[in-house]
Amino acid sequence: MTCEQLEKIAAEKADLINVRRIVREQAEKLAANTGYRKQVLVCGGTGCTSSHSLKVIEQLETSLKELGIDDVLIVKTGCFGLCALGPIMIVYPEGAFYSQMTPEHAKTVAEKHLVKGGAIVKELLYAQTLHSDGSVIPFAEIPFYKHQMRIALRNCGVIAAENIDEAIAAGDYFALKKALTSMTPDEVIAEVKAAGLRGRGGAGFPTGLKWQFTKDAVGDKKYVCCNADEGDPGAFMDRSVLEGDPHTVLEAMTIAGYAVGACEGYIYVRAEYPIAVERLNIAINQAREYGLLGENILGSGFSFDIHVRLGAGAFVCGEETALMASIEGHRGEPRPRPPFSAQCGVFGKPTVLNNVETWASVSPIILKGSKWFSSIGTEKSKGTKVFALGGKINNVGLVEVPMGTTLGTIIYDIGGGIPNGKKFKAAQTGGPSGGCIPSEYIDIPMDFDNLVSIGSMMGSGGLIVMDEDTCMVDIAKFYLEFTADESCGKCVPCRVGTKRLLEILTRITEGKGEEEDLQKIKDLAQHMKSSSLCALGQSAPNPVLSAMEHFGDEYVAHIRDKKCPAHVCKSLLNYYIQPDKCRGCTLCARNCPAGAIDGVLKSPHEIDVTKCIKCGQCMAHCKFGAIVKR
Amino acid sequence: MSQIAFEGTEEQAARLAACISEHRGEKGALMPVLHEAQDIYGYLPPEVQTVIAEGLNVPLAEVYGVATFYSRFTLMPKGKHQISVCLGTACYVKGSDKILEEVEKTLKISCGECTSDREFSIDSCRCVGACGLAPVMIVDGEVYGKLTEKDVKTILNKYAEN
Numbered sequence: 001m002t003c004e005q006l007e008k009i010a011a012e013k014a015d016l017i018n019v020r021r022i023v024r025e026q027a028e029k030l031a032a033n034t035g036y037r038k039q040v041l042v043c044g045g046t047g048c049t050s051s052h053s054l055k056v057i058e059q060l061e062t063s064l065k066e067l068g069i070d071d072v073l074i075v076k077t078g079c080f081g082l083c084a085l086g087p088i089m090i091v092y093p094e095g096a097f098y099s100q101m102t103p104e105h106a107k108t109v110a111e112k113h114l115v116k117g118g119a120i121v122k123e124l125l126y127a128q129t130l131h132s133d134g135s136v137i138p139f140a141e142i143p144f145y146k147h148q149m150r151i152a153l154r155n156c157g158v159i160a161a162e163n164i165d166e167a168i169a170a171g172d173y174f175a176l177k178k179a180l181t182s183m184t185p186d187e188v189i190a191e192v193k194a195a196g197l198r199g200r201g202g203a204g205f206p207t208g209l210k211w212q213f214t215k216d217a218v219g220d221k222k223y224v225c226c227n228a229d230e231g232d233p234g235a236f237m238d239r240s241v242l243e244g245d246p247h248t249v250l251e252a253m254t255i256a257g258y259a260v261g262a263c264e265g266y267i268y269v270r271a272e273y274p275i276a277v278e279r280l281n282i283a284i285n286q287a288r289e290y291g292l293l294g295e296n297i298l299g300s301g302f303s304f305d306i307h308v309r310l311g312a313g314a315f316v317c318g319e320e321t322a323l324m325a326s327i328e329g330h331r332g333e334p335r336p337r338p339p340f341s342a343q344c345g346v347f348g349k350p351t352v353l354n355n356v357e358t359w360a361s362v363s364p365i366i367l368k369g370s371k372w373f374s375s376i377g378t379e380k381s382k383g384t385k386v387f388a389l390g391g392k393i394n395n396v397g398l399v400e401v402p403m404g405t406t407l408g409t410i411i412y413d414i415g416g417g418i419p420n421g422k423k424f425k426a427a428q429t430g431g432p433s434g435g436c437i438p439s440e441y442i443d444i445p446m447d448f449d450n451l452v453s454i455g456s457m458m459g460s461g462g463l464i465v466m467d468e469d470t471c472m473v474d475i476a477k478f479y480l481e482f483t484a485d486e487s488c489g490k491c492v493p494c495r496v497g498t499k500r501l502l503e504i505l506t507r508i509t510e511g512k513g514e515e516e517d518l519q520k521i522k523d524l525a526q527h528m529k530s531s532s533l534c535a536l537g538q539s540a541p542n543p544v545l546s547a548m549e550h551f552g553d554e555y556v557a558h559i560r561d562k563k564c565p566a567h568v569c570k571s572l573l574n575y576y577i578q579p580d581k582c583r584g585c586t587l588c589a590r591n592c593p594a595g596a597i598d599g600v601l602k603s604p605h606e607i608d609v610t611k612c613i614k615c616g617q618c619m620a621h622c623k624f625g626a627i628v629k630r
Numbered sequence: 631m632s633q634i635a636f637e638g639t640e641e642q643a644a645r646l647a648a649c650i651s652e653h654r655g656e657k658g659a660l661m662p663v664l665h666e667a668q669d670i671y672g673y674l675p676p677e678v679q680t681v682i683a684e685g686l687n688v689p690l691a692e693v694y695g696v697a698t699f700y701s702r703f704t705l706m707p708k709g710k711h712q713i714s715v716c717l718g719t720a721c722y723v724k725g726s727d728k729i730l731e732e733v734e735k736t737l738k739i740s741c742g743e744c745t746s747d748r749e750f751s752i753d754s755c756r757c758v759g760a761c762g763l764a765p766v767m768i769v770d771g772e773v774y775g776k777l778t779e780k781d782v783k784t785i786l787n788k789y790a791e792n
Contacts, residue, residue: 050760050773083762233718233757271665271702272758309658310665312700315756329660330692331699347657390720390761397762431719464719478722482756488699616728620779 001291002299003177006168013169016073019092020158027093036073038114039092042101044161045079045243046236046275047397052102053087059103063110072114075166078244080157082144084396085126090139090157097139099126147414149376150400151384152200152237152360156244161279164286167247173292175363176251179258180300183366188259189215192362194370196382201227201318201355202433202459203535204381204448207362210352213342214260217350222262224253224304225346225353227323228269228276231315232431233482235462237386238356240398242269242276245360246283250293250306252362256352257304265306266327266346272313280308315432315486319534320345320353322488333490334534355460357386377403381447389415391464392422404445407437411465422467426550430459432479432486433539435546436472455546457539471568472551473558477505479543487536494537497528501544509569513559518548567629570614574630577618579604581626588618588627636675645670646678650685659686660696664703673707709744709751711789713737715767718757726765730754732782733767749790 015033020041022030031037042048042057060074080088085099089106091113098109098121105124112121120136128142139145150156159166167173179188193208214222226249230238242249253265269277284306287293295303309327316322317332324346326332345351361383365373374382381403387410390396394416401410407427411417418424426436429446435456437444444450448458466475484498501524504517525541532538548555557563564572577588577597582604589597589605596612599605607618619627649666653659663686667678674697683690697703715721715730730752734740737750744751760766763775767785774785 046759047762050758050763050766050775083760086762230759231756233722234720234761236757236759236761239759272755309661311702312661312665313702313756314700326661327658329658329696331695333699388761390764391723396720396764428719462719464723466723470723475723478719 003181006173006177006298009165009168010171010174013165017159017166017169020090027095031093034073035071037071037116039073039075040114041075041077041090041092041157043078043080043086043088043157044076044275045083045156045240046273047079047083048086048088049275051086051100053089055103056087056089056101056106059106060110063107064114067110067115069110069114069116075160076162077159078156078161079153079240079398081148081153081240081398081400082126082395083398084394088126091120094120094136095138095140096120096136097126097129097142098124143413144395144397144399144416147405147409148400149384149402151364151373151376152241152357152386153244153398153400154364155248156240159245161244161246162282164247164283164290167245167283170245171367172245172247172363173251175366176255176292177298179255179366180298180302185215185259185261188255188366191370192259192365195365195373196370196377196380197358197361197365197373198381198448199354200357200361200385200460202430202457204458207354207358210342210354211256211259213340214262214350214352217343219350221264221347221349222260223346223349223351224257224260224262224265225324225327225351226253226265226267226269226359227318227320227353227355228267228273229311229318229323230270230273230356230460231318231486232433232460232462234390234431234464235388235460237388237398237461239270239273239276241356241360242273243279246276246280247287248363249280249356249359250283250287252359253306254293254297254304255362255366256354256359258302260350260352262352263304265304266309267306268309268311268317268323268327270313271310277308277310284308314488315482316488316534316536319536322534323353324351331488333488334536336533357461378445378447378450380449385446385458385461387446387461387463389463389465391428392418392467392470393465394419401446403447406443406445408442410446410463411442415465418465418467422469425466425468425470426472428456428464428466428475428543429462430457430539430542431462432482433457433535433542434459434462435542436466436475436550438550455542455549457542469566469568471509471564471566472547472554473505473509473564474566474568476544476547477502477509480505480540483536483540487540491531491533491537493528494532494534494540497524497532497537498540500524501528501541505544508555508558509564510571511558511562511569513555515559517559518555521545521548573614574609575607575612575614575616575618576628576630577605577607578626578628581624583624583626585623587621587623591617591621593617636677638671638677642670643681646681647685650682654686660688660693664693664697668703673704675705675707707744707748709748711750711770712753713750713767713769713786714753714755714758715741716756716758716760716765717754718761718764720757720761721765724764726767726777728779729765729767729777729782732779733786736783736786750786 089098197207198204322332322334386400480502584602683693766775
């Protein structure tokens with residue numbers, strides 16, 4: 001493919017994409033140029049697919065055929081971000097945002113909205129896109145989207161993820177064209193450095209410097225790698241980029257290949273992400289077909305190709321040396337550094353490794369310039385960050401905000417607050433390597449350095465919200481179970497340390513903790529941090545330490561008072577029937593698997609705590625809210 | 631190592647041989663071959679590992695080392711219906727541990743085990759990325775979300791009948 005051919009594809013499809021990007025009135029005019037009266041975008045990401053969005057697409061296709069409609073385009077896209085309301089479907093040019101679609105709903109929309117002269121089916125719209133007077137609000141203006149700024153996710157939910165022409169029309173491969181035709185490798189690196197882009201995988205190392213080190217390293221062959229082994233449970237932004245805009249990753253890796261002098265790349269992706277793997281393979285084949293991967297790319301004389309390697313469920317493979325060992329086909333165990341991967345990476349050759357979200361930020365920097373990118377964010381953290389909002393929050397999903405956005409904005413304005421009127425307790429960032437942010441820091445601007453200063457870390461961007469019903473000892477134990485399970489076992493401080501920490505925490509949750517346990521945790525954590533081989537062991541104590549720092553009284557309550565204030569730790573709580581609320585309906589007694597509930601019909605029942613196995617069945621069945629934990 | 635006798639068909643052996651010859655000589659070929667071998671047989675018994683070791687000219691110890699390192703590779707056969715309960719953070723915060731307990735109680739086996747009739751096996755996993763639907767479990771690739779303990783029996787019954 002030549003540069004002219006690339007531009008021709010972009011020009012042909014430009015209006016098709018623009019209809020999805022601009023305001024309604026103009027979009028309606030543009031739609032006339034595209035040959036499609038309407039476009040229906042349905043999310044085909046993992047979240048919506050799991051709630052059966054593919055059946056919605058099938059039904060749409062059937063309905064359109066039955067109605068004889070041939071000027072409506074159905075587009076299967078990547079993630080729109082608002083996963084809690086999936087399956088999501090957007091109809092352009094109106095920008096009508098339908099949520100929680102079912103095949104029946106799809107049929108209704110086809111019959112009432114997609115037909116000629118049809119109108120938006122308001123009762124199926126996402127409620128927040130409706131004014132009280134019944135007029136429709138463009139979805140980009142609702143709180144969930146209004147506060148966001150999409151750079152890495154710019155094409156997710158906008159283009160058909162399996163269509164390279166749409167990706168090109170949306171701007172993919174134009175940064176590559178610019179780099180190959182008008183920039184030297186040094187200029188490319190200088191631009192990335194000047195942009196202040198830092199690695200989005202967790203550590204926040206300056207990306208441009210990484211590229212520089214690899215370029216400067218001596219080697220007959222160099223590699224460019226992509227870390228798509230998104231192991232932090234609860235983070236799914238990398239997956240969404242791969243599912244929604246895989247070409248941006250291929251493009252950015254090729255640009256880096258040009259900059260550092262590499263001709264081969266690997267993408268190491270979790271096998272648990274089948275849709276992402278499939279789209280990635282489709283994208284690679286399309287790019288090869290178009291000559292955007294392979295020999296002599298865009299007539300520049302530069303050649304580059306990319307292979308996909310599947311992970312096999314090992315969290316430690318997110319660590320760079322372990323990841324590279326795994327690419328080489330070995331056990332994914334880390335090794336001491338130096339030598340760093342810039343000098344000695346995959347197959348012993350100089351290697352650049354960045355994570356997916358970092359790669360997704362590269363092309364906009366090359367296209368729009370470092371000045372634009374560095375104008376966004378805080379002093380030391382430039383650009384945007386994608387957070388995966390999860391846990392006890394209304395709008396579970398993916399959000400991308402400028403660095404420095406406060407936690408409060410993310411949780412309340414974008415996230416829609418905590419469900420069931422509960423109180424915000426803490427947010428966990430950085431997953432099993434990070435820490436919790438308690439409510440007093442709700443106004444902290446979220447960037448790399450601020451989070452570290454309060455004992456947490458950015459990590460890959462998982463943001464798990466916890467309410468008053470979450471026990472901070474239990475959650476620390478949960479993370480330790482994870483790291484103990486995932487420790488590769490190569491070095492002693494991590495292998496034994498995680499196990500011992502977990503034992504202490506388990507003891508505390510069972511009410512067998514002792515006062516000196518707190519000091520023991522701190523001492524052990526110190527050893528693990530200073531002497532573990534890789535970041536897994538060095539950061540494994542973080543969740544416990546930060547929970548102890550911010551919620552020390554909960555630890556004391558477990559140890560000294562043998563109480564779990566959040567009523568989570570089973571050994572420390574009893575179920576109790578409030579006599580004034582119990583109507584004596586016997587439902588609890590009939591559902592108790594342990595026969596621990598006694599009582600006469602129509603008079604208050606009682607639980608025998610010696611027989612109770614604390615399964616919670618009674619509470620789940622009680623219709624009068626008479627059963628409490630305390 | 632596996633206690634259940636290995637029964638491979640000729641067709642499976644041919645597919646494995648084709649996969650090995652496709653990857654032979656390629657750098658870092660072991661992982662892709664193990665993935666494919668597990669797709670073919672459903673698990674990686676010693677017999678299959680031996681074929682791979684010989685085919686790729688890698689020591690059997692190395693094959694065994696890699697196969698046992700990664701949690702996705704299994705040396706034990708799985709049930710006809712494979713259940714996987716997500717214990718990722720988002721699901722855990724929403725009570726997926728109770729879902730797992732309920733599945734274990736219903737099938738009377740523990741996580742990581744297979745029922746004696748080889749109908750069901752239970753595993754846990756760390757995040758399938760469907761956090762918007764938490765808590766979730768996956769049965770034969772189908773994702774069930776926003777679960778409560780009461781849903782478990784209904785879902786499992788669906789598979790028990792088939």
